[in-house]
Amino acid sequence: MRYLFRTQYRQDIALWRHNGDRFWYGLLTVLVLIAPLVLGEFYIGELGAVYIFAIAGVGLMLLVGYTGLISLGHAAFLGIGAYVNAVLLARGVPFLITLPVAGLFTALCGAAIGRPTLRMSGLYLAIATLAFGSIVGTVFQKWTxxxxxxxxxxxxxxxVFGIAVDSATGIYYVSLAVLAFVMWISANLLHSPTGRAMVAIRDSEVSAQSMGIHLARYKTLVFAISAGMTGLAGALFAHYVRFLAPDAFDVLLSVQFVTIVFVGGLGSLRGAILGAMFVRLLPQFIAIVRDDLPFGIGRLPGLEPSLFGLVLVLVILFQPDGLNGMWLKIKRWFQAFPFKRQASFRRQKAYAKSERLR
Amino acid sequence: MEDAARILQLVVNGAASGCIYGLIALGFVLIYKATELVNFAQGDIMMLGGFVAFSLITHFHLPYWVGGLLAIVITAAFGYVLDAFVIRRVIGQPQFAVVMLTLGLGFIFRAAAGITWGYDSVGFDTPFTNKTVNIHGLVLGEDNLSIIVGTVLLCGVLYLFFSKTRVGVAMQAASQNQLAAYYMGIPVRTIFSLIWAISAGVACLAGILLSPVSMIDVNMGFLGIKAFAAAVIGGFGSIPGSLIGGVIVGIVEQFAGYKLPAGFQEVTSNVVLLLMLFIRPQGLFAERMGKRV
Incomplete structure (x- = not known):
């Protein structure tokens, strides 16, 4: 069991809490850097897609997991990022400019849609983003x-610096770099006053407001950041799929993004990555075991979305902390080995919080 | 004269599809008023109800009226069970947990319906299919008229139920103040499950009324998204508001299909929804409420 005694503010905002963190994350960095040397082309491509989804997942995690707002339209932001990037590239703008521009433009779109809707309760935001996603999808189709x-x-x-990024390995490294950047930004953001304001808004809007947090401003800011990160993911996604079609960015994709956040575990950046791994690797797993399932279950049409739905329902009902929560429980069990206590992760009794009088 | 008839026809068609949106929105609103949850699977429950009616009428050869009524009862029972065993478990969790839960349930329903009834569109014979009424040269489909009449009848029944019966009044009480209702001896949990049952029954009715106009298929649940526009226009807490909102959305959509190029009709409801949220987020018929800490 490790106990952390924080004696300085610097310890509180440090990215690495202790040397164990440094060691394990260092090892992870080395592993993901040498992965293309070991794994085949297909697996590298899939891993790259996991990173791209993880970037969007981190963006959505800031919004859903840390600020308590939900968006069902993030596929639209992914699409905006993808199209802005691709259209600018086709006009001859270099990639190192189109990538940030795609992110910034998507962030602006996020602010524009967020500003008016964020004044209302979270529910309206879900509905408004759903409508927004469907409108943007139609625009992609019609603006030929x-x-x-x-x-x-x-x-x-x-x-990138004169080197053509056309192989799966190239996309892999670019996605990895962007993911590392996004994680670094998010981790620092969460340790900053803005991040604390976000958590305060999630836990109680009324008390956050009475502590002097400007609700609309912070919500819009977070929504823009979240959209921007998804836009970055979209720019990379364009290179992953190589051929953009408007029907890729539908409601199902938005639901997949939210599934990343919920399955990974609300309120943890690690969860966003675990969730992205789950969401990207589940279809591959189904494809592998499809023929071995009994009673022809694997051949049923619509198996994949229904499995996503089922996993989502089961996670919300029985494991609200998601994969990250599972990991914490396992870690805790080993750390405290013979002294496992039932109460460590018991959920507090919850009461319905009324949003009616807001 | 030709033009006036055309416009009137558009209005009636719009009102008919608007009534369907209104009925789905009514389901949202009933549940929202009582439990502050929003059921994103409402459209999929409508789809299930439509398929149950299809099975009863086509496979079990029940008459239309008996089969329809039985389908409504079955779907309502399904709604009760859904609340009692699934939805109730997430009370107290953040609101978006319920949003995601019902979205996930919607996917499961869609897959279950696809496995049970297949992915092709189906339909069944109703007394209103392919019949028209001719009023002074104005030709109206009986299927569209049946939707409007059915909706009006349902509203009357619901109004009487909520104002005259003990259970209805208990539902109103439980929606207004759970705790006080509980102290008065109202079994709030059962009441909430009953509200889910009513909402599912209304959705099933919408599915049955819709079947002569458009076929029943697995993806008809996406109509639920348009019903959000209806509910938001109505203020998301007002039962007449949701119906009026539905009719507004339906008529706007018909005229958009008539005037605008193809493809824009599908997004008009979304545009209306966003405009409404930007301009008057509390809806047309909002209940005035103060803010309390």
Whole structure:
């Protein structure tokens, strides 16, 4: 069992809590850096997709897990990032400029949609983002002069410092770099006053407001950051799929993003990555075991979305802390080995919080 | 004259599809008023109800009226069970947990319906299919009229139920103040499950009324998204508001389909929804409430 005694403020805001963290995350960094040397092309491509989804997952985690707002329209932000990046690249703008521009533009879109809707309770935000996602999907389809409509849009090859990034390995490293950047930003953000304000808003809007937090400003800021990160993921997603079609960015994808956050575990950046691994690898897993399942279950159409739905329902009902919570429980069991206590992770009795008088 | 008839026809068609949105929105609103949860699976419950009615009428050869009524009862029982065994467990968790729970349930329902009834569109014969009424040259489909009449009848029944019966009044009490209702000896949990049952029954009725106009298929639950527009226009807490909102959305949609290029009709409800949220988020018929800490 390790006890942390914090004697300085610097310890409280440090990215690494102790040397164990440094060791394990260092090891992880080395592993993911040498992974392309060991694994085959297919696995590297899939791992790259996991990183891309993890970037969007981290963005959504800031919004859902830390600020307590829900968005069912993040597929639209992914699409905006993807199309902005691809269209700018096709116009001859270098990749190192289009990537941040895609993120910033998506963040602006997020602020524009968030500003008016965030004044209302979280429920309206879910509905408004759902509507927004569907409108943006239609715009992708109809604005054929820019997006190519249903004919699709071939994404040009990006160049980083003169090197063509066209292989799965190239996308892998770029995604890894962006993921590391996004994680670093998020971890620092959460230790900053803004991050504490976000958590305060999540836990009680009324008390956050009475502590002087400007609700609308912070909510819009977080929504913009979250959208921007998803836009970055979208820019990379364009290179992952290589060919943009408007129907890729539908409600199902938005629900997958929220599944990342819920399955990974609300309120933990690690959870966003675990959730992204789950969401990306589940379809692959189904594809592998499809033929071995009894009674032809694997052949049923619509198996994948229903499994996502089932997992989502089971997680919310029985494991509200998600994969991250499971990991913490296992870790705790080993740390405290013979002295496991039932009460350590018991959920407090919860009462319905009324949103009616707000 | 030709043009006026055309416009009137659009209005009636719009009102008919609007009544369907209104009925789904009514389901949201009933549940929201009582439990402050929003059921994102409402459209999928409508789909299930439609399929149950289809099975009863086509496979078990029940007459339309008997089969329809039985389907409503079955779907209502399903709604009761759903609340009693699943939804009740997440009371007290953050609101978006319920949003995600019902979304997940919607996916499961869709897959279950696809496995049971297949992914093709189905329909059954109703007394209103392919019949028209001709009023002075104005040709209206009986299927559309049946939706409007059915909705009006349902509203009357619900009004009488909520104002005249003991259970109805108990439901109102439980919606207004859970704790006080509990102290008065009202079994609040059972009442909430009953509200889910009513809401599911209303959804099933919407599915049955819709079946002569558009076929029943697995993805008809996506109508639920349009019903959000209806509920938001109505203020998300007002039963007549949700119906009026539904009719507004339906008529706007018909005119958009008539005037605007193809493809824009599907998004009009979403545009209306966002505009409403930007301009008057409390809806047309909002209940005035102060803020209390």
């Amino acid at each position: 002069s820019v997006t190519g409509g249903f004919d699709g849009f071939a994404v040009p090859t990006p160049y």
